[in-house]
Amino acid sequence: MDKSAFMSLDFIVFSSHKTMTQSLKGTLNYNGFSCVHAHQPRNIELTNEQLRELSEEYYKHNNKKIKIISVYRDPMDRLISSFFQSLSVEKWGRTECGIEEELVNFNESILFSEDLNSIMERFWYYCAVKNGVNESLDLICDIYDIQQNEISFQEEKIFAKNEFPNIDLFVSRFDILKDNFSEGVSVITGRHVVEQIHNVASQKWYFKKYEEFKNNVQLPKVFIRNIYNSRRALNDVFYPGLFDNILNKTCERYGLRNIPK
Numbered sequence: 001m002d003k004s005a006f007m008s009l010d011f012i013v014f015s016s017h018k019t020m021t022q023s024l025k026g027t028l029n030y031n032g033f034s035c036v037h038a039h040q041p042r043n044i045e046l047t048n049e050q051l052r053e054l055s056e057e058y059y060k061h062n063n064k065k066i067k068i069i070s071v072y073r074d075p076m077d078r079l080i081s082s083f084f085q086s087l088s089v090e091k092w093g094r095t096e097c098g099i100e101e102e103l104v105n106f107n108e109s110i111l112f113s114e115d116l117n118s119i120m121e122r123f124w125y126y127c128a129v130k131n132g133v134n135e136s137l138d139l140i141c142d143i144y145d146i147q148q149n150e151i152s153f154q155e156e157k158i159f160a161k162n163e164f165p166n167i168d169l170f171v172s173r174f175d176i177l178k179d180n181f182s183e184g185v186s187v188i189t190g191r192h193v194v195e196q197i198h199n200v201a202s203q204k205w206y207f208k209k210y211e212e213f214k215n216n217v218q219l220p221k222v223f224i225r226n227i228y229n230s231r232r233a234l235n236d237v238f239y240p241g242l243f244d245n246i247l248n249k250t251c252e253r254y255g256l257r258n259i260p261k
Helices: 003-007 021-030 048-062 075-089 116-130 136-144 174-179 181-189 207-216 221-229 232-238 243-254
Strands: 011-014 035-038 066-072 160-164 167-173
Touching: 003 048, 011 021, 011 136, 021 035, 021 066, 021 181, 048 066, 048 136, 066 136, 066 174, 066 232, 075 116, 075 207, 075 221, 116 207, 116 221, 136 167, 167 174, 167 232, 174 181, 221 232, 221 243, 232 243
Parallel strands: 011 035, 011 066, 066 167
Antiparallel strands: 160 167
């Protein structure tokens, strides 16, 4: 993204995969705002350093801060959703070493050719790989020198505005935003908006498989603990005081009881 394009933006939706990024961008653009979305700076052809520098220039040039939107989603829910998204566009869903193949015909998806245990083992691999990938909010904190405990969130506001040097950071929690989407976007724009919902699981060809998988998937509890412990600081922002409760409930629901044969 070149400098002139950046200076004309109203919002950047800078949020992890499967956190309503496309719906947010689509709604903002449909309602007359200039917005791009990214999971990391390279998605808009910028480095971390370039994004920080352009944000500073934006403030000087426009006499206002660039507005950045980010949404936090429960990590297990997000990983399952992201896994199925990968399997809907790639042959192996990034669970095989080597070059990934594009999925041309969904009838050839491993979701139809493999049983639950085989798909579940692929999910273990996916979790092990993806757990090393930063949440977008982690990247935002690194880029703009923000401590995670400096971010505040209040459920009743849907979106909470956090003011930092050169950026205004609007954060929400996925489950709350999903149920209050139009109202939430109206909070950050200051006016009524017409929502444009995109790329949601319920509209996908794999939805029945997705629901079946969510209801039956199990994985080693050490995986679950690693996934949640690596996001503890963010969990404390969006679910204050509930970390142990959430971790225990997730282990109870998804923890492996029998080793797949």
